[in-house]
Amino acid sequence: MDNATAEATIRPPKVSAAAVARACGVSPATVSYVMNGKAGVSPETRRHIIKIANELGFRPHGHSGQHSLDPQLNRVIGLILPNIVNQMYTGWAENIISATARDGFEVFVATTQDDPDTLAQVAATLAARQVDGVIIAAALREDSRALRTLRQRRIPYVCLSRRADHLPGDFVGIDDDTAASQLMQHVLDHGYREIATVIGPRFSTASLAREQAFVRTAAAAGITISGERKISTRLNRDGGRLAAHKLLAAADPPRAVVCGSDEIAIGVMEHALSLGLRIPEDLAVVGGDGLPHSRSALVGLTTIVQPVQEMAEKAFDLLLGQITSPSNNFTQTLCGHRLHIGRTCGCQPAAARRP
Amino acid sequence: MDNATAEATIRPPKVSAAAVARACGVSPATVSYVMNGKAGVSPETRRHIIKIANELGFRPHGHSGQHSLDPQLNRVIGLILPNIVNQMYTGWAENIISATARDGFEVFVATTQDDPDTLAQVAATLAARQVDGVIIAAALREDSRALRTLRQRRIPYVCLSRRADHLPGDFVGIDDDTAASQLMQHVLDHGYREIATVIGPRFSTASLAREQAFVRTAAAAGITISGERKISTRLNRDGGRLAAHKLLAAADPPRAVVCGSDEIAIGVMEHALSLGLRIPEDLAVVGGDGLPHSRSALVGLTTIVQPVQEMAEKAFDLLLGQITSPSNNFTQTLCGHRLHIGRTCGCQPAAARRP
DNA sequence: CGATTCACTTAACGTTGCTTAACACCCAAC
DNA sequence: GTTGGGTGTTAAGCAACGTTAAGTGAATCG
The missing domain is CATH 3.40.50.2300 (Response regulator)
Known part of the structure; x- marks a missing residue:
C-alpha cells in the first residue's frame, strides 16, 4: 500500500559485476580482477571492461546506483597520514581542516606510521564511522587493502601525494x-x-x-x-x-x-x-x-x-565532487612546484637565483 | 499526507518504528539498527531511513528497553588546538592519537587560530557531534564559553598546557x-x-x-x-x-x-x-x-x-577517567620538564660548531 | 613434444545487508 | 496480579554479491 512512496523515493538500477561481465562477454571474476587492479588480465580486455563498466555506471556491490545524499550527509571526512610529526603532512592537514571547516565538515585525523596493517585497520575504522569521504596521504604502492575497503563501502577517497599502483581513484600531487x-x-x-x-x-x-x-x-x-x-x-x-x-x-x-x-x-x-x-x-x-x-x-x-595549500584545497575539492556526484571518471591533478634555492647546495645567499 | 498531517498536529503522533519501516519499504529491525547507529545497514538505506524518519517526526524514545545512550560510547573524542603548524601542538596530537587508538577511539582535530569565537563554535560543533570527551590545548584565560558549553552538555574535558582562569577541570601541563x-x-x-x-x-x-x-x-x-x-x-x-x-x-x-x-x-x-x-x-x-x-x-x-608523550598520555588518561566515571574531583598534573642547553645562549657544546 | 606461461573460467568462500523471529519491556485491561 | 497487545532490540538466518584459489585450455618456448 505504501509501496508507492517507497518505490518513488528509491529505485535501485542494480548494475552488478555480473551484468558488466555479461555485457563484456567475460566471467564475473575477470571483472573483479580488473576493478581491483589485479594481474592476470590482458590490457585489451582490461580496457574494454573499464569502458563498459563506466558506461553502465557500475559500482561494486551495487545495491544502489545513485546517492540522494545532499540532505543527510554526516559531514565528516577522514584524513589518513603516515604521521603528524613531519611538517609536510601537518601543512596539508592544516589546510584541509580549514577548507573542510568552510563547508561545515569535521575531520577525523588518523596516522599509520606507514604500517600496512595499521593502514588497513584505520580505513576500516573510518568506514565503520560512516565518514563521507577520505583523503589519504599514506597510500602504499602494493597494499591496496585500505582503498579496497573504501571502494566496497562506496566511500569516496582521494589520494594525496602518494598513489596506489593498480587502483583507480582521484589523485593530487606534484610532478x-x-x-x-x-x-x-x-x-x-x-x-x-x-x-x-x-x-x-x-x-x-x-x-x-x-x-x-x-x-x-x-x-x-x-x-x-x-x-x-x-x-x-x-x-x-x-x-x-x-x-x-x-x-x-x-x-x-x-x-x-x-x-x-x-x-x-x-x-x-x-x-x-x-x-x-x-x-x-x-x-x-x-x-x-x-x-x-x-x-x-x-x-x-x-x-x-x-604548493601545500593548493594541494590541500584541490584534494578536498575533488573529494567533495566525488561525494556529491560519484563517478568512475577519476582525475590526476599535478600541482605546480618550484625550486627554492637556499645555501646548502653551495649557492650564495644574496645571489639566490641561478640561471 | 493531509490526513496524517492533520492528526499529527492535533495529537502526539505516535509514529512507530514500524511505520517508518513501512514507509521505507524495509523491516522494523533495519530501522532499529539505523536509529542506534549499529552496523549492518548500507549507507543509502541508512540515509533514506533517517530522512523518512525525520519527515514523519519519528521519536526513538519509545517505551521499551533501556536508553541506549548511557552505556554506549561513541568512542570519539575532540582535540582542540590553536593550530596544527606549531610542532608543539602536533607533537601532542600525534601522541594523543596513538593513545586513543589503543582504546579504539577516534579523534576529531579542530583548530581555532586562537580566535575566541572560533573556539566557542568549535566546542559547540564537537558537542553536537556527541563526542565522548574533549582535550583542549587552546583554552583562553578569560573566555570560557567553550568550556561552559561542554560542562552544560556533560561532556568531560581536559585542559592541556593552558587552563581557563575561573573554571574547574582536569589539567595537564608543566610547571x-x-x-x-x-x-x-x-x-x-x-x-x-x-x-x-x-x-x-x-x-x-x-x-x-x-x-x-x-x-x-x-x-x-x-x-x-x-x-x-x-x-x-x-x-x-x-x-x-x-x-x-x-x-x-x-x-x-x-x-x-x-x-x-x-x-x-x-x-x-x-x-x-x-x-x-x-x-x-x-x-x-x-x-x-x-x-x-x-x-x-x-x-x-x-x-x-x-615531556610531550607523557603529557599527551596523561591527558587522555584523565579524560578516559572522566568519561568512564564522571566526578567533580579534578586533578592538576604537572609533568617534569628539563632544560636543554644548546648554543644559542652562548654555551659551547663539544660537538657542534657552525661556520 | 612436453613444460611453461598466459588469459580466462569455475566454484568455493567470506561479507554485506536485510528479514524473520524470538525477546525484553512498558502500559492497560481484566 | 496476571495477562495480552504494542513497542523497540537483538540473535539467527539467508540470499546476493564480490573475491580469490584452483582449474582449464590455448599459445609459446626450450
Missing part, C-alpha cells in the same frame, strides 16, 4: 619526476660528481618516482649512482641521520646528498655537522618538500617547494 | 613558573644584562605564567625588564620576526632575548640573521618548548623541553 629531475640538475650544475641520494620508503610512489628521476638525470649527465649511494629510509630526521651515517662512514663519502624529503635532508645535515663537516663547503645537501622551517634563513635548505 | 625561572636564570648566569622577553599571547595561561616568571627571576637578579622589552606576540615564526623587528630597531637593542616558545625564538633568530647579526655572539636567544627540530644541531636552541 615528482620533473621536480626531482630539476633538483638533481641543479646539483649537477654545481659541478658535484660524487652524489648520493636518500629517499623515503620505496612503497611510497612519491619517493620511488623521485629516486628514479634522480638516478636518470644523473645518468644523463654521465654520473652513475651506485647501489650503496641509493638509500631508502624512514621519512624523518632519524632516517636521514642513519643514512648519513652509512654514507659518510664509507671509504668514499659523497660530495653532495640529494634527498627526497626535507626531514631526511635535515637529518643528514645534523649528522654531518656532528662529524664536524661544514655545509655546503664539505658536503652539499638538498631536500624535497619545501617546508617553511627548512627554507628559513636558519637552515637555508635548497629544496622543492610544494 | 611553567619554575621552568621559565630556570631558563631565565641560565641566561642571567651568562652575564647578560640587557634582556628582552617575547612570549605568546597573554590570553594563554602558559604564556602569561612564563612571562611573569621571567620578569620575577630577572628582578631577583637586579635586572628590570622594561615595558618595551616585554613583548607578547603570535605563537609562530612570524610573531617572532615581528617582535625581533621591534626590539632590534630600538635605540638600545637587547643582548639576549628570552622567548616563551620555540617557534617565536626561531622567528627572532631568523630576523636577527637577516640583519647580519651573529647568534649568540651578537644576540643570544633561548626558547621554551623543546621542539625536536630546534634542539637539533642545525639550530641548537637552548630551551625548555616538555
Whole structure:
C-alpha cells in the first residue's frame, strides 16, 4: 500500500559485476580482477571492461546506483597520514581542516606510521564511522587493502601525494619526476660528481618516482649512482641521520646528498655537522618538500617547494565532487612546484637565483 | 499526507518504528539498527531511513528497553588546538592519537587560530557531534564559553598546557613558573644584562605564567625588564620576526632575548640573521618548548623541553577517567620538564660548531 | 613434444545487508 | 496480579554479491 512512496523515493538500477561481465562477454571474476587492479588480465580486455563498466555506471556491490545524499550527509571526512610529526603532512592537514571547516565538515585525523596493517585497520575504522569521504596521504604502492575497503563501502577517497599502483581513484600531487629531475640538475650544475641520494620508503610512489628521476638525470649527465649511494629510509630526521651515517662512514663519502624529503635532508645535515663537516663547503645537501622551517634563513635548505595549500584545497575539492556526484571518471591533478634555492647546495645567499 | 498531517498536529503522533519501516519499504529491525547507529545497514538505506524518519517526526524514545545512550560510547573524542603548524601542538596530537587508538577511539582535530569565537563554535560543533570527551590545548584565560558549553552538555574535558582562569577541570601541563625561572636564570648566569622577553599571547595561561616568571627571576637578579622589552606576540615564526623587528630597531637593542616558545625564538633568530647579526655572539636567544627540530644541531636552541608523550598520555588518561566515571574531583598534573642547553645562549657544546 | 606461461573460467568462500523471529519491556485491561 | 497487545532490540538466518584459489585450455618456448 505504501509501496508507492517507497518505490518513488528509491529505485535501485542494480548494475552488478555480473551484468558488466555479461555485457563484456567475460566471467564475473575477470571483472573483479580488473576493478581491483589485479594481474592476470590482458590490457585489451582490461580496457574494454573499464569502458563498459563506466558506461553502465557500475559500482561494486551495487545495491544502489545513485546517492540522494545532499540532505543527510554526516559531514565528516577522514584524513589518513603516515604521521603528524613531519611538517609536510601537518601543512596539508592544516589546510584541509580549514577548507573542510568552510563547508561545515569535521575531520577525523588518523596516522599509520606507514604500517600496512595499521593502514588497513584505520580505513576500516573510518568506514565503520560512516565518514563521507577520505583523503589519504599514506597510500602504499602494493597494499591496496585500505582503498579496497573504501571502494566496497562506496566511500569516496582521494589520494594525496602518494598513489596506489593498480587502483583507480582521484589523485593530487606534484610532478615528482620533473621536480626531482630539476633538483638533481641543479646539483649537477654545481659541478658535484660524487652524489648520493636518500629517499623515503620505496612503497611510497612519491619517493620511488623521485629516486628514479634522480638516478636518470644523473645518468644523463654521465654520473652513475651506485647501489650503496641509493638509500631508502624512514621519512624523518632519524632516517636521514642513519643514512648519513652509512654514507659518510664509507671509504668514499659523497660530495653532495640529494634527498627526497626535507626531514631526511635535515637529518643528514645534523649528522654531518656532528662529524664536524661544514655545509655546503664539505658536503652539499638538498631536500624535497619545501617546508617553511627548512627554507628559513636558519637552515637555508635548497629544496622543492610544494604548493601545500593548493594541494590541500584541490584534494578536498575533488573529494567533495566525488561525494556529491560519484563517478568512475577519476582525475590526476599535478600541482605546480618550484625550486627554492637556499645555501646548502653551495649557492650564495644574496645571489639566490641561478640561471 | 493531509490526513496524517492533520492528526499529527492535533495529537502526539505516535509514529512507530514500524511505520517508518513501512514507509521505507524495509523491516522494523533495519530501522532499529539505523536509529542506534549499529552496523549492518548500507549507507543509502541508512540515509533514506533517517530522512523518512525525520519527515514523519519519528521519536526513538519509545517505551521499551533501556536508553541506549548511557552505556554506549561513541568512542570519539575532540582535540582542540590553536593550530596544527606549531610542532608543539602536533607533537601532542600525534601522541594523543596513538593513545586513543589503543582504546579504539577516534579523534576529531579542530583548530581555532586562537580566535575566541572560533573556539566557542568549535566546542559547540564537537558537542553536537556527541563526542565522548574533549582535550583542549587552546583554552583562553578569560573566555570560557567553550568550556561552559561542554560542562552544560556533560561532556568531560581536559585542559592541556593552558587552563581557563575561573573554571574547574582536569589539567595537564608543566610547571611553567619554575621552568621559565630556570631558563631565565641560565641566561642571567651568562652575564647578560640587557634582556628582552617575547612570549605568546597573554590570553594563554602558559604564556602569561612564563612571562611573569621571567620578569620575577630577572628582578631577583637586579635586572628590570622594561615595558618595551616585554613583548607578547603570535605563537609562530612570524610573531617572532615581528617582535625581533621591534626590539632590534630600538635605540638600545637587547643582548639576549628570552622567548616563551620555540617557534617565536626561531622567528627572532631568523630576523636577527637577516640583519647580519651573529647568534649568540651578537644576540643570544633561548626558547621554551623543546621542539625536536630546534634542539637539533642545525639550530641548537637552548630551551625548555616538555615531556610531550607523557603529557599527551596523561591527558587522555584523565579524560578516559572522566568519561568512564564522571566526578567533580579534578586533578592538576604537572609533568617534569628539563632544560636543554644548546648554543644559542652562548654555551659551547663539544660537538657542534657552525661556520 | 612436453613444460611453461598466459588469459580466462569455475566454484568455493567470506561479507554485506536485510528479514524473520524470538525477546525484553512498558502500559492497560481484566 | 496476571495477562495480552504494542513497542523497540537483538540473535539467527539467508540470499546476493564480490573475491580469490584452483582449474582449464590455448599459445609459446626450450
